[in-house]
Amino acid sequence: MIIPPRAPATSRVSLLVSDIDGTLINGNKELTPATLAAAARLREAGIRLCLVSSRSVRGMQMYLQQIGNDTPSAGLNGGEIVDAAGEVLETQSLDAEAARLTVETLTTNHVDAWAFTGREWLIRDIAAPYVPRERRAVQFDPTVVSSFEPYIDRIGKIMGATNDYPLLERMEIELQAMLGDRVNSRRSSPWYLDVTHPKANKGRAARRLAALLDVDPSEVACIGDMDNDISMLSTAALAIAMGNAPEQVAESAHFITGTNDQDGWAQAVETLILPRAAR
Incomplete structure (x- = not known):
C-alpha cells in the first residue's frame, strides 16, 4: 500500500535505520530466520544497518549480537549513542x-x-x-x-x-x-x-548515525511502527511503516509493509530496500 508522500522516496539507499520492538522483532521478541537472512543480504549489498530503540543500549544487546552488529546504535530514543564496540559517543539527560x-x-x-x-x-x-x-x-x-x-x-x-x-x-x-x-x-x-530530553528523538538519532557513517541523508531509509518513530519517518529519504503501525504513523511513511508477525521487516528489505542499493 502506497501512502501519498510529502516528497518522493529516494531511489538510492546506503543506510537503513530500524526500530526494534514491533518492527525488527516479532511479538515474541524474536529475530526470525527471515529477518536474519534479510539483514545478511543488506550487508552483502553494502547497505549499512543501524538500530535505534526506546530501549537502553544495554537492553538492545541480544539483537545487536544476533545480527552481527558493526555500526553505531542509539538507545533511549537517541538519548544515548554508542559506537560498534559499545563505547558511549554521546548522551542526553533530562534536566x-x-x-x-x-x-x-x-x-x-x-x-x-x-x-x-x-x-x-x-x-x-x-x-x-x-x-x-x-x-x-x-x-x-x-x-x-x-x-x-x-x-x-x-x-x-x-x-x-x-x-x-x-x-x-x-x-x-x-x-x-x-x-x-x-x-x-x-x-x-x-x-x-x-x-x-528534547534532543533525544529518533529523527535526530537517525541523522547522527548517518553522519557517523558518512552517509548522505538522501540515502537513508527508516522503518518503524510507533509514535516515537514518526520523527525519523517524517524526515527519512525512504520511510517505511510496519503493517501493525497505527494510522498516524502510517501517514508519515512512503510505504507500508507487513506486520512484525508476518516478517514485514524482511519483506521491506527484499522489496523496498535492496532494489535501491546505492552500490
Missing part, C-alpha cells in the same frame, strides 16, 4: 526539574514511573504490573529504589507504564504541553510512554 515534574505527574495519575540512566533501570515498585514483561524483554533486572532523587540529574528516560491506554495517550499530550521544549514525550507502545 532535573523536568524529570521531577514528569515523575510527579505520572504518579499522581496512577501511572507507574520508571527511570533509565543508561545501564540502570530504576523502579520503585517491584510488583508493578509491567515489570515482568520488561524484564523478559531487556533481559536484565531493574534496581529497586525508594526515590529517583539521587539519580535525578542523570536520567536519560522516564517511562510511564499502564494498561489504561487512553490515559497514557492523554499523559503523552499533557506532559508535552506542560513541559514544552524541555522534553520529548512519545509513546513507544500502547502501554509505554517515553519522556526524554
Whole structure:
C-alpha cells in the first residue's frame, strides 16, 4: 500500500535505520530466520544497518549480537549513542526539574514511573504490573529504589507504564504541553510512554548515525511502527511503516509493509530496500 508522500522516496539507499520492538522483532521478541537472512543480504549489498530503540543500549544487546552488529546504535530514543564496540559517543539527560515534574505527574495519575540512566533501570515498585514483561524483554533486572532523587540529574528516560491506554495517550499530550521544549514525550507502545530530553528523538538519532557513517541523508531509509518513530519517518529519504503501525504513523511513511508477525521487516528489505542499493 502506497501512502501519498510529502516528497518522493529516494531511489538510492546506503543506510537503513530500524526500530526494534514491533518492527525488527516479532511479538515474541524474536529475530526470525527471515529477518536474519534479510539483514545478511543488506550487508552483502553494502547497505549499512543501524538500530535505534526506546530501549537502553544495554537492553538492545541480544539483537545487536544476533545480527552481527558493526555500526553505531542509539538507545533511549537517541538519548544515548554508542559506537560498534559499545563505547558511549554521546548522551542526553533530562534536566532535573523536568524529570521531577514528569515523575510527579505520572504518579499522581496512577501511572507507574520508571527511570533509565543508561545501564540502570530504576523502579520503585517491584510488583508493578509491567515489570515482568520488561524484564523478559531487556533481559536484565531493574534496581529497586525508594526515590529517583539521587539519580535525578542523570536520567536519560522516564517511562510511564499502564494498561489504561487512553490515559497514557492523554499523559503523552499533557506532559508535552506542560513541559514544552524541555522534553520529548512519545509513546513507544500502547502501554509505554517515553519522556526524554528534547534532543533525544529518533529523527535526530537517525541523522547522527548517518553522519557517523558518512552517509548522505538522501540515502537513508527508516522503518518503524510507533509514535516515537514518526520523527525519523517524517524526515527519512525512504520511510517505511510496519503493517501493525497505527494510522498516524502510517501517514508519515512512503510505504507500508507487513506486520512484525508476518516478517514485514524482511519483506521491506527484499522489496523496498535492496532494489535501491546505492552500490
